[in-house]
Amino acid sequence: AITYYLAKVFGxxxxxRAMPLVCNVMFTIATFIFAKTLFNNRWLVALATVLTPASINTTMAIFAGLYANWTAYTLGFLSFSLILRSEKKIYLLPLGILLFFATAGTHPYQWAVMMVVLTLYTMMQLGNIIKKKRANKLFIACLVTILTTSAFTAFILLNFKDVRRVLYSYGRRLPVSFYRRLGNFNYFNEQWWESMFLFTYNYGIGAFINLPAHVLSTLGFLRYKFKYDKLLIAWLMAISALTFIIPYNRYMYALPFHLYLALGVYFVFTLFMKFDHGIALIVVLSLTLVQLNYAIRYVLWTSRTLF
Structure with missing residues (x-):
């Protein structure tokens, strides 16, 4: 709706022409704020911020015109930042919840994924709560956000027939798609992997075919630990679950690749730091330029192919 009115005013x-730039700037700023909260490490914050404009999420959004998804990412990152910070500053929680509502209004699918992520993350905290026999402030903040958002969603569904009709339609289609995929081929066999690779390559004309990024993301995710690492684990779990349900690969866009990539680049940086600081910086710069190269080549190739 906002884009429609802006188009009427400005054309x-x-x-x-302006939306990709505006969305990218907002996405980068939101990533900086979220990474600062998430990692509490200046190198990781810098890497996540620098890698954002050249990330898969950015190039894919430019190609497909996913302005709503892009904006929802921005709002979601800001919301998560405030929710996490409310552990020490509880007055930030209402604003975090409001931004979470705004995420739902911007792109319901992106919000739904983040809602699942937050729910999984909250459940992961139960172990510490049972062990200490006391709920911490972060758990309470997450739980309040989930309950408030659920109540808001229920209110929308009860009072707006069109929204309820769309949800009912998706509710019927997804189980059918799941059973159809389950019946057509077994999971993790040769046919399944061939289909996954085909879907992955075709979606966005190969936007996700970035082997260095995937290798680095995996390394960083497995090796580096930080205070809120369970949040990224929950995010990966949510997206992995969609692999078995959604019949197409658009769900992969809901994973913030650049955050995992930053972890991987930082892991390589720490390895080379053991030998020489200068070499470590050169390696980090090289890896960053590789990602920039992937981004530029993808944008140029898709522009040439489509237009």
């Missing part, structure tokens, strides 16, 4: 062409 369609100027808006289309």
């Amino acid at each position: 369609v062409k100027p808006l289309i």
Whole structure:
């Protein structure tokens, strides 16, 4: 709706040209704030911020015009930042919840994924709570956010028939898609992997075919630990679960690849730091330029192919 009114005021062409830049700047700023909260490490914050404009999430959004998804990412990151910070500053929680509502209004699917992520993350905290026999402030903040958002969602569904109709339609289609996929081929066999690779390559004309990014992301995710690491674990779990349900690969866009990539680059940086600081910086710069190269090549190739 916002894009529609902006197009009426400024025109369609100027808006289309400006939206990628505006969304990318907002996404980068939101990533900086979220990474600062998430990692509490200046190198990781810097890497996550620098890698954002060249990330898979950015190039994919430019290609597909996923402005709503992009904006929802921004709002979701800001919301999560405030929710996590409310552990020490509880007055930030209401604003975090409001931004979470705004995420739902911007893109319900992106919000739904984040809702699942937050729920999983909250459940992961139960172990410490049972062990200490006391709920911490972060758990309470997450739980309040989930309950408030659930109540808000229930209110919308009860009072708006069109929203309820769309949800009912998706509720019927997803189980059917799941059973259809389950019946057509067994999971993790050769046919399943071939289909996954085909879907992955075709979605966004190969946007996700970035082997260095995937290798680095995996390394960083497995090796580096931080205070809120369970949040990224929950995010990966949520997206992995969608692999078995959604019949197409758009769900992969809901994973913040650049955060995992930053962890991987930082892991490589710490390895080379043991030998020489200068070499470590050169390696980090090289890895960053590789990602920039992937981003530029993808944008140029898709532009040439499509237009």
